[in-house]
Amino acid sequence: TSLWQVITDDGPVLSFNTYNKCMHAFSNPEDVPFTGTDDDPNDEQGVGVGGDYEFIIVDAPEDASYMMLKGKKRGTYNLLTPVEEGVEYESYLQDIIDFNNMYFPADAPTYDLVYFGEDIYKMEGANDGIPNIYPFDGDPVANESFNPFLITKRGEDYYLRFRDAQEVGEDKVQDFRYDKEKDAFVSVENANYYITGNKAADFFYSTIIGEITHSWTFSATSTTMSDEFATLYNNIVADFASIDYTLKAMSFQYNNEKLTFRVTCTYREKQGTRWVQKTANYNYTFKAEQNGDNVVFTYEGTDNAGQLVINKFPSVNTIVQTIANEYTITPAVTSLNLKYLRFTNTANDKIWFDAEYK
Template sequence: MKKIFSIFAVALAAFAFASCAGDEDDLFSQSAAERLNEASDLYSSRLTAQPNGWAMQLYPTTKDEAPYGNGYLVLMRFHKNHQVDVSMNNVLTNNVYLSDSSSWDVITDDGPVLSFDTHNEALHKFSDPDDVPQTGTSDNPNDETGTGIGGDFEFIIVDAPEDASYMMLKGKKRGTYNLLTPVEEGVDYESYLTDVKGFMSKMFPANYPTYNLLHAADSLYRFDGADDGLPSIYLDGADAITTGKFNPFLITKRGQDYYLRFRDKATYNGLSVQEFRYSRDSDEFVSVDNKDVYISGNDAISFFNSYLGTSAHRWAVTVSANEDLSTLMSDSYLTIFNQISNEFKAVNKNYYIRSLSLRNDNGAIKLSIDYSGRVPARYVDYNLTKTENSDGSVKFEYTGCDDAAQKILNRVPSIQQMIDLLCSSDYSIKGGDTNFNLTNIRLTSKADANNWIIFGMK
């Protein structure tokens, strides 16, 4: 059973000694000051117990707006000589890695308090009254000058288990709770932060028109605007403005697993949750508190159809000089794609394929091939119909082309093979890598899973 040391216990012991020492001289063998010093040593040993330090989920304030209400991932390694190494990579560091060393101490101020008592370029960015980079307006570019983020540099130690499996700190002024979990030995701090930041960007990208879903038993909630870690969560179908509630979160990594943890415990459909683990098998963040609550990406099929249903949009395989096309299409597609490219070069040695895309032309679906040479870019279209099946798959059927496209088809016959392959079976649809990020869509043949192609949003 974990032995939890709390500030209440320390304060109670000190009070009991002070009030009874005169009558019971033998009750304690140490003075109050000695016991407080012992408590300081005890908590200091907890902080230094993890040789590679801690990942701190730091929330400077309880506000619901960026950048004040955001969570910040801060890595810190405490040394027995009372030096601390603090590292982070976020908006406060202009999104570059920053690491600094300074001193720390556990003081006894109505209980154990972790104090960063000399200036640290990383940690003190939360409490310094400086402007926050990348915020403000043209009229008021330095809008935080004089106040800064408004966070703490001293933290009450609330929980510190004997096994040093975690620690819970509370901001001394702002009262926010900040969880510390161990960083595994051998993990490089800069690499860890880059990894987590990359995972966050992949799962919650900023610039694409979709959303995520929080499932709570038989209830469904929209999970909007999660790219900055400050999502608005509300019942699906309800008004976002009047019913949406913000609950900031952070991503951390423990071993090979990624975790999403809300700042505040929340209740959805009567189920209380706070932390989720990402499951690669199901492509979901599943609550560690209640398996009936999980966060998923948007429905890939619906998004594919709705995006393709707009003339301004298209799904495309775009060719660039350094692009490895084997990551974008199966061997069956790649073989035909290369044949098309070679046949274009046979027509004109300067021709090359710019992209292969599915696009909407005033309601008609086109398989479009863009090609170019020393002349302006050209494209040819081949007409398709798209049927949406009851199981969520789609089926394409070729319906012909105009005379100009037919002339190209006669000279580049492998285009017909591409059309035939695309129309050969029903296709299931999911995110290229994850349904949390639908900037890329993977179409996989239901007849042969070895036939697949990934289109990107354009």
């Protein structure tokens, strides 16, 4: 906290004229110690991080619905909106944090798509609020352009506002409202400008054919599967239980050299009065091919260990044969967060399951 006052200086100016540990951390003209290297110290002395502590009041309507400020020294515009009456500030901030974590997760390395009219851009690294936005076919380094933004909430709507207006030709856009039906942030200035996620099938396929492949997991306790698929899965759980094993999870990881899916079962084995957690890996060979928004899994066999499991537990063979089909891949929650994907059998839409990226 600190003192503040409105002074007359080049019009009405809001000044935080005593030390404020939040405001002055950005406005103090000191070197930023954690930037640069020994060879290139990147000295910011005299500039700091380029913030302000005094702001020209550009607009402040009588209904107090918002206030537009402009940094006196740096010229950065800041839109202030009041927290709604009855809403606790801490709750509001947690709501914003939860929304940001869901729609811009740090642990799903995919990109978002920015549509500026007919032009398409990639937006990478949005989880930290400073994404790199560059032409879709461009190089992320040669064409890098970092564009800070903040998420706010007004009523029931969430907004994404870039610090600086995005200019495309003669158009300028800065504020985007999240449209749940379209699953996109749509510009409030021009509806032809919007931000959405990458295609789910493209992202999934890239994770199983790249140099570094990843696993997709569903849990024995998961509720994110259809009743028909849950029945198939629970049959495996029951088979494990028949020999005093408790199946906890199954994961599928594609080996792009051997063209196999390694199925990892995590289970607990009863040893006397104790339960010991163990894992076992089984290789089932599938051919995976992308077909537009779908992926086709073709089963081609297994190794000796995998065959022994099939012989012992017919339920495993049933689910393997069920997976060996064509599946439509869609976001389980939102295209902006492809950590969770839904796989729906194209021949029977009552067979579907959600999987989590690991």
